[in-house]
Amino acid sequence: MGERKIRNMEEFASVSGISRPTVSKYFNDPSSVRASTRARIEAAIEQYDYRPNIYAINQNRQLTKNIGIVVPYLADPFFGEIARVIEQRCIEAGFSPSLFSSHGEAEQERDILDTLRSLKPAGVLLAPLGRTSDKSVIEAFCRDVPTVLFDSNIEGMGEAFVGSDNYSFVSQTVEYLSRTGEPPCFFEMKHPANPNANKRRRAYLDMMERLGLEPLVLQIEGTGWEFEEIGRKGGHDILSRKAMRTNTILCSNDRLAIGLLSACYEAGYKVGRDAGHDLRVASHDDHPFSRYTCPSLTTAAHDYANVSGHAVDTLFHLIESGGRFSTRDETLFSARLIMRDSA
Amino acid sequence: MGERKIRNMEEFASVSGISRPTVSKYFNDPSSVRASTRARIEAAIEQYDYRPNIYAINQNRQLTKNIGIVVPYLADPFFGEIARVIEQRCIEAGFSPSLFSSHGEAEQERDILDTLRSLKPAGVLLAPLGRTSDKSVIEAFCRDVPTVLFDSNIEGMGEAFVGSDNYSFVSQTVEYLSRTGEPPCFFEMKHPANPNANKRRRAYLDMMERLGLEPLVLQIEGTGWEFEEIGRKGGHDILSRKAMRTNTILCSNDRLAIGLLSACYEAGYKVGRDAGHDLRVASHDDHPFSRYTCPSLTTAAHDYANVSGHAVDTLFHLIESGGRFSTRDETLFSARLIMRDSA
DNA sequence: AATTATTTTTTACGCGCGTAAAGAATTTGC
DNA sequence: GCAAATTCTTTACGCGCGTAAAAAATAATT
Numbered sequence: 001m002g003e004r005k006i007r008n009m010e011e012f013a014s015v016s017g018i019s020r021p022t023v024s025k026y027f028n029d030p031s032s033v034r035a036s037t038r039a040r041i042e043a044a045i046e047q048y049d050y051r052p053n054i055y056a057i058n059q060n061r062q063l064t065k066n067i068g069i070v071v072p073y074l075a076d077p078f079f080g081e082i083a084r085v086i087e088q089r090c091i092e093a094g095f096s097p098s099l100f101s102s103h104g105e106a107e108q109e110r111d112i113l114d115t116l117r118s119l120k121p122a123g124v125l126l127a128p129l130g131r132t133s134d135k136s137v138i139e140a141f142c143r144d145v146p147t148v149l150f151d152s153n154i155e156g157m158g159e160a161f162v163g164s165d166n167y168s169f170v171s172q173t174v175e176y177l178s179r180t181g182e183p184p185c186f187f188e189m190k191h192p193a194n195p196n197a198n199k200r201r202r203a204y205l206d207m208m209e210r211l212g213l214e215p216l217v218l219q220i221e222g223t224g225w226e227f228e229e230i231g232r233k234g235g236h237d238i239l240s241r242k243a244m245r246t247n248t249i250l251c252s253n254d255r256l257a258i259g260l261l262s263a264c265y266e267a268g269y270k271v272g273r274d275a276g277h278d279l280r281v282a283s284h285d286d287h288p289f290s291r292y293t294c295p296s297l298t299t300a301a302h303d304y305a306n307v308s309g310h311a312v313d314t315l316f317h318l319i320e321s322g323g324r325f326s327t328r329d330e331t332l333f334s335a336r337l338i339m340r341d342s343a
Numbered sequence: 344m345g346e347r348k349i350r351n352m353e354e355f356a357s358v359s360g361i362s363r364p365t366v367s368k369y370f371n372d373p374s375s376v377r378a379s380t381r382a383r384i385e386a387a388i389e390q391y392d393y394r395p396n397i398y399a400i401n402q403n404r405q406l407t408k409n410i411g412i413v414v415p416y417l418a419d420p421f422f423g424e425i426a427r428v429i430e431q432r433c434i435e436a437g438f439s440p441s442l443f444s445s446h447g448e449a450e451q452e453r454d455i456l457d458t459l460r461s462l463k464p465a466g467v468l469l470a471p472l473g474r475t476s477d478k479s480v481i482e483a484f485c486r487d488v489p490t491v492l493f494d495s496n497i498e499g500m501g502e503a504f505v506g507s508d509n510y511s512f513v514s515q516t517v518e519y520l521s522r523t524g525e526p527p528c529f530f531e532m533k534h535p536a537n538p539n540a541n542k543r544r545r546a547y548l549d550m551m552e553r554l555g556l557e558p559l560v561l562q563i564e565g566t567g568w569e570f571e572e573i574g575r576k577g578g579h580d581i582l583s584r585k586a587m588r589t590n591t592i593l594c595s596n597d598r599l600a601i602g603l604l605s606a607c608y609e610a611g612y613k614v615g616r617d618a619g620h621d622l623r624v625a626s627h628d629d630h631p632f633s634r635y636t637c638p639s640l641t642t643a644a645h646d647y648a649n650v651s652g653h654a655v656d657t658l659f660h661l662i663e664s665g666g667r668f669s670t671r672d673e674t675l676f677s678a679r680l681i682m683r684d685s686a
Numbered sequence: 687a688a689t690t691a692t693t694t695t696t697t698a699c700g701c702g703c704g705t706a707a708a709g710a711a712t713t714t715g716c
Numbered sequence: 717g718c719a720a721a722t723t724c725t726t727t728a729c730g731c732g733c734g735t736a737a738a739a740a741a742t743a744a745t746t
Contacts, residue, residue, distance in 0.1 A: 008732050019695045024734065034693060034743090054461050055402040056732035060701045075423035075631060083417060084446045096458065099442050103427045115439065118397050228635045258635050265637035288418060292571045292601050294608035294637040351702050362725045367704065377713085377723060399702035403731045688746090695740065704731085713722065 006050040016044030027052050058120065067095045067315070068116040068124040068145075070109070072152070072193075073225045074101035076255070077288045078302075079127070082151070085308040086125060093316060095122065104193070104225035106132045113141040123315045123323070126158065127151035130194040146323035150311040152194050159318050159325045162311040165332035166196050169284040169300040170203035172337045173250055176298075177282055178211055180273070181343075182246035184282065185216035187238070187260060189230060189252070191223055197252050200284065204250065216245050231259020232266075239267045248280040248343065254287035254299055261293050261342070271295055273343050280343035284335070295341035303333040349393040359387030370395050401463065410438045410658070411459040411467040411488075413452070415495070415536075416568045417444035419598070420631045421645075422470070425494070428651040429468060436659060438465065447536070447568035449475045456484040466658045466666070469501065470494035473537040489666035493654040495537050502661050502668045505654040508675035509539050512627045512643040513546035515680045516593055519641075520625055521554055523616070524686075525589035527625065528559035530581070530603060532573060532595070534566055540595050543627065547593065559588050574602025575609075582610045591623040591686065597630035597642055604636050604685070614638055616686050623686035627678070638684035646676040 006012045013020040018041055026033050026041050033041070044050070058064045067090045071079040083099050090097040098119065102109035109129050116124060123146040128138060130152045141147065142158050149158035177184045186204045188197055201217060208215035220234025231251070238244060251257035260281060264271050269278045272295050283290070286301030310331055318325060349355045356363040361384055369376050369384050376384070387393070401407045410433045414422040426442050433440040441462065445452035452472050459467060466489045471481060473495045484490065485501045492501035520527045529547040531540055544560060551558035563577025574594070581587060594600035603624060607614050612621045615638050626633070629644030653674055661668060 010732080020733085021696085021735075022694055025694095028734085037694080051461055053402065053732055055398045055400075055463075056701095057398075057734080059396065059398040059402055059703085059732085060734055073423075074417065074426060075420040077418040077420055077423075080416075080418035080420075080423065080444070083444065087444075087446075091454070099444070101423070101426065101430075101442070103430075111434070118394055120398075228632065232635065258632070261637060262635040262639065266639075289571065289601070289632060292575065292605040294604060296605065296609075353702080363703085364705075364726085365724060368724095371704085380724080396702055399731095400704080402702085402733085403704055690743100690745070692743070693741080696738085697736100699734105699736085701734085702731105704729105706729085707727090709724105709726080711722105711724070713720105715720080716718095 006048045009050075009052060012044065012048065012050045015048060016041055018044075027057075062120065063122050064120050065095050066119050066121040067097050068100065068119065068121045068126075069097055070100045070102065070112055070116070070124065070126045070128075072102045072109075072127055072129045073104050075103075076225075078285065081288060081304060082127075082308050085305065086312055089309065089312040093312075102129055104129065106134055110134055110137050113137060117141065117144060121145060123147065123319045125150055125311055125315055128154055128157075130154075130196075131191070132193060146315075146318050148311055148315045148318060150307065152196055153330065154195070156328065158328070159323075160314050160328055161330040162307055162314055163196075163330075163332055164302050164307060165334050166199035167203040167206075168332075169335040170200050170250075171207050172335060173282050173284065173298075173300050174204060174207040174211070176337055176339070177248050177250060177280065177343060178213060181280060182248045183208065183211070183213040184248040184250035184280075185218055185244050185246065187218050187220070187231075187234070187249050187251045187256060189223075189227075189234075189256070190219040190221055192252065193223075193225060200252050214245075218243055218249075227253065227255035228259040228262070231256035232263045233259075235260035235263025236267060239263060239269060247278065249282075251281065251283040254283045254285040254290045254297060257281055257283035257297055257299070257342075258287070258289065258293055261295075261297070265294070271342050273298070273341065282343035286338055290338075291340070293342070298340045298343040299338050300335040301338050302335065306333045349391045352393075352395060355387065355391065355393040358391060359384055361387075370400075405463065406465050407463050408438050409462050409464040410440050411443065411462065411464045411469075412440055413443045413445065413455055413459070413467065413469045413471075415445045415452075415470055415472045416447050418446075419568075421628065424631060424647060425470075425651050428648065429655055432652070432655040436655075445472055447472065449477055453477055453480050456480060460484065460487060464488060466490065466662045468493055468654055468658055471497055471500075473497075473539075474534070475536060489658075489661050491654055491658045491661060493650065495539055496673065497538070499671065501671070502666075503657050503671055504673040505650055505657055506539075506673075506675055507645050507650060508677050509542035509627075510546045510549075511675075512678040513543050513593075514550050515678060516625050516627065516641075516643050517547060517550040517554070519680055519682070520591050520593060520623065520686060521556060524623060525591045526551065526554070526556040527591040527593035527623075528561055528587050528589065530561050530563070530574075530577070530592050530594045530599060532566075532570075532577075532599070533562040533564055535595065536566075536568060543595050557588075561586055561592075570596065570598035571602040571605070574599035575606045576602075578603035578606025579610060582606060582612060590621065591625075594624065594626040597626045597628040597633045597640060600624055600626035600640055600642070600685075601630070601632065601636055604638075604640070608637070614685050616641070616684065625686035629679075629681055633681075634683070636685070641683045641686040642681050643678035644681050645678065649676045
């Protein structure tokens with residue numbers, strides 16, 4: 001290295017002793033040139049540290065090698081993990097992932113889709129905000145850009161959906177809790193941000209009926225994405241009102257549960273499954289921190305790896321198919337019950 | 344809307360009745376054209392939903408309006424929050440932020456800087472991995488791209504550093520703990536990922552000496568970024584060995600403390616500051632979840648808003664200054680003690 | 687060695703926009 | 717109302733690359 005700086009592909013071609021069109025061909029697909037040619041080009045890359053100007057490359061393309069990843073809330077480590085796995089897979093497949101977070105704001109989600117449109121991505125993996133999303137904006141976006149929805153489904157939008165089977169989450173926790181102790185009430189936000197919450201409530205009601213038990217849904221106030229605080233406040237509320245009918249509370253998701261556990265602690269309730277405890281608390285998601293709550297949280301785990309893996313696979317398939325599927329299929333992965341100390 | 348699709352600025356100029364160079368001028372700076380012209384262009388934008396091709400725009404620029412944001416570990420909600428604030432400010436200033444996470448891997452950090460270089464950003468806000476970072480890669484990057492380091496300092500790299508004053512964190516917690524009870528031992532990783540950890544240890548030793556107390560540093564095994572698990576395992580270790588000399592443990596950071604609290608709970612130690620508790624635990628960072636641990640965690644809080652705000656301001660200033668500062672200044676913001684229930 | 691198949695070179699054009707220069711039109715100041 | 721200042725139009729070129737077509741070179745096949 002250390003040679004004079006190469007300014008463009010023309011110069012690079014001349015110093016590497018290969019014609020520019022062939023060099024261009026190489027950068028589009030290294031295997032498309034003869035092995036000996038490839039070796040010479042790669043030696044020159046090594047020596048001169050040249051790489052093509054991505055803006056010039058993309059200017060004439062109506063489709064780039066970019067992939068957009070949109071998550072609703074990045075301060076939730078769940079999505080940080082998802083992002084990591086998805087990014088990795090995109091890079092391995094030769095794409096350039098761009099990560100965006102709506103940070104819980106519909107307006108941000110709109111702006112992100114706007115930005116993404118002008119990035120002309122080959123495809124987009126979108127985990128929408130859910131209830132607060134501007135449906136018409138998302139619909140319009142999905143018409144223009146090949147999009148796979150994940151985590152949170154919006155009926156009919158995107159070419160496919162990949163997520164978790166909420167029924168499988170709730171059926172396992174309800175069954176487990178009922179079998180091992182008093183039946184659970186269901187603790188959730190009155191106006192949940194995420195459509196999964198509604199599915200989970202319905203699954204709870206359904207399971208309870210199926211088991212011949214009387215359901216009890218406790219809906220707490222609060223909006224936004226600060227679920228822990230909402231859970232804590234709501235927890236204090238139901239504890240002080242003694243709104244539960246049994247000693248068992250099933251939370252819609254782990255972040256609410258983390259808040260509820262905090263309220264239980266503050267109010268002097270001992271949570272745990274063994275004798276000598278006042279309450280059992282269980283939940284859904286297997287949030288990265290649920291292992292470290294006190295007590296550790298019994299929950300139902302997403303199949304992280306499969307959800308993100310299959311979402312990426314589906315997107316790649318979509319891209320290869322020219323951006324459209326004939327039918328929109330929804331893939332749901334089952335949850336896995338994680339028994340810890342809280343219930 | 345609904346008119347025929349505009350393919351380029353030429354077409355847009357003709358339908359808006361303004362010449363292309365003027366339209367171009369408008370998009371580079373709307374205030375650079377006469378108000379009446381601006382109104383006509385904006386009406387046409389509204390009507391035809393045209394926006395310039397960003398790839399064509401950036402191709403001839405040696406500097407774009409992009410800003411790169413690199414954080415070490417996005418599954419830590421702390422960085423999710425930072426990212427939110429910084430992104431917001433960049434957008435307001437008319438830049439396009441691109442967020443990247445090294446996910447704790449030096450190789451990823453290297454790849455990200457590689458990608459960023461080809462994005463030709465106007466500037467980069469980089470929170471390096473720290474100890475595991477490839478210093479020479481970062482140094483080379485900072486030579487080519489105007490960069491402000493934040494959160495974690497690497498001596499001499501980047502045009503400036505903005506972070507928190509580790510001494511201020513530790514001096515406040517040590518002072519508080521010593522004043523209100525037994526003096527603390529210091530709980531940390533033997534091989535911390537982050538250079539802040541070393542500063543904090545030194546600050547602890549210094550403060551203890553200053554107060555005439557005997558220091559005790561407990562260094563636990565474990566590498567990587569799963570601090571909670573490392574803290575939990577290390578916690579069990581020191582608890583079973585009864586390695587502490589007093590009833591008070593000061594953790595290097597909140598994520599370790601979260602793990603330690605979990606170990607304390609599992610081992611049957613009651614944590615809290617009131618009578619009837621076995622241990623006091625305090626820490627540093629004011630991690631978003633530290634409010635929701637059981638008991639809630641006494642800690643020293645980063646000045647989030649100021650750190651991220653000043654980092655962005657510094658970068659803007661750097662960009663206006665042509666990418667170089669004559670001197671590299673380091674700005675440190677003080678911590679704020681947050682007294683909760685754990686100590 | 688001759689034929690065929692494959693790969694590379696040469697030449698040339700276009701993408702969408704930035705931008706420079708010179709002249710025309712409009713606005714501003716007095 | 718007129719000169720000066722500002723803004724806009726016209727014309728034209730270049731950026732770095734993709735890519736098409738035809739010719740040349742190289743490799744594979746028989």
